[in-house]
Amino acid sequence: DNLVYRAGFARSIRQARQMVSHGLIAVDGKKVDIPSYPVRPGQVITLKEAYRTNEMFKQAFLELKSFDLPYVEKSFDNWSATLIR
Numbered sequence: 001d002n003l004v005y006r007a008g009f010a011r012s013i014r015q016a017r018q019m020v021s022h023g024l025i026a027v028d029g030k031k032v033d034i035p036s037y038p039v040r041p042g043q044v045i046t047l048k049e050a051y052r053t054n055e056m057f058k059q060a061f062l063e064l065k066s067f068d069l070p071y072v073e074k075s076f077d078n079w080s081a082t083l084i085r
Helices: 002-007 013-021 055-066
Strands: 025-027 030-032 044-047 073-074 080-083
Touching: 002 013, 002 044, 002 073, 002 080
Parallel strands: none
Antiparallel strands: 025 030, 025 044, 044 080, 073 080
């Protein structure tokens, strides 16, 4: 849930935890519903395709384009974030 929040999929850590718990997030293409799921460097976090058209998620992800972290690489075309280190 922390990386979901840091990548910009959610506006708050609570919203990120709920997104993960409800199964809206995938890591390397596999559904993840455990907020404490350990993500290793090189793994890709994505929002499931069915939810990419949701205005709330779209605004949160696209508004945070300027918020860059050195350990997360974002792809706005694929709705994904990769943990670098």
